[in-house]
Amino acid sequence: MPQPGEILRYYDWPFEDGSKGDKLLVVLNIAENIDLPCLVLKTTSQSKRYEGVRQGCNPHPYPPKRVFFIPLHWQECFSVATYIQLAEIFEIPTEELLQGALSKRIRMMGSLSADCFTQLKNCLKRFKEDISKLHWNLIFKS
Numbered sequence: 001m002p003q004p005g006e007i008l009r010y011y012d013w014p015f016e017d018g019s020k021g022d023k024l025l026v027v028l029n030i031a032e033n034i035d036l037p038c039l040v041l042k043t044t045s046q047s048k049r050y051e052g053v054r055q056g057c058n059p060h061p062y063p064p065k066r067v068f069f070i071p072l073h074w075q076e077c078f079s080v081a082t083y084i085q086l087a088e089i090f091e092i093p094t095e096e097l098l099q100g101a102l103s104k105r106i107r108m109m110g111s112l113s114a115d116c117f118t119q120l121k122n123c124l125k126r127f128k129e130d131i132s133k134l135h136w137n138l139i140f141k142s
Contacts, residue, residue, distance in 0.1 A: 001031055002031070003111070004029055004117060007027075007043075007109045007112070008025045008027060009108075010025055010106050011107075023043070025041065025042060026040060028040060028041065028138070029138040031094040031097065037093055043078075044085060053067060053069045059086075059123065059127070067083045068084040068119075068120050070116065074116070076110075077110035084120065086123065124139065125140070
């Protein structure tokens with residue numbers, strides 16, 4: 001099972017417009033059993049929406065930032081500067097993770113350093129009122 005801070009490549013991720021494509025995701029929790037989902041955040045390398053952000057936590061919602069920025073020189077797990085989008089936490093059912101790993105539709109691509117992942121979690125704590133109690137407990141109580 002994926003561990004917190006690991007980066008997954010999800011082939012054929014379903015986008016909001018109905019299309020599908022590859023997406024890098026950052027794992028937030030340990031899915032300890034089949035009944036609990038794996039929680040992830042999406043990433044993007046599209047910088048035009050995030051001009052002016054600084055390394056690490058960018059909690060301001062306007063203009064749409066709410067992002068955790070990882071410049072290329074900070075972490076070796078990404079091949080380009082990457083923005084972890086904090087506005088929405090996604091659930092991947094544990095069963096889907098297992099099937100995706102077997103079919104090679106989901107692959108582990110590396111992981112954030114322990115320090116970087118700690119900073120990401122500390123950034124998420126700023127949005128406690130926006131995170132469901134279940135998600136909060138899975139991320140911060142485990």
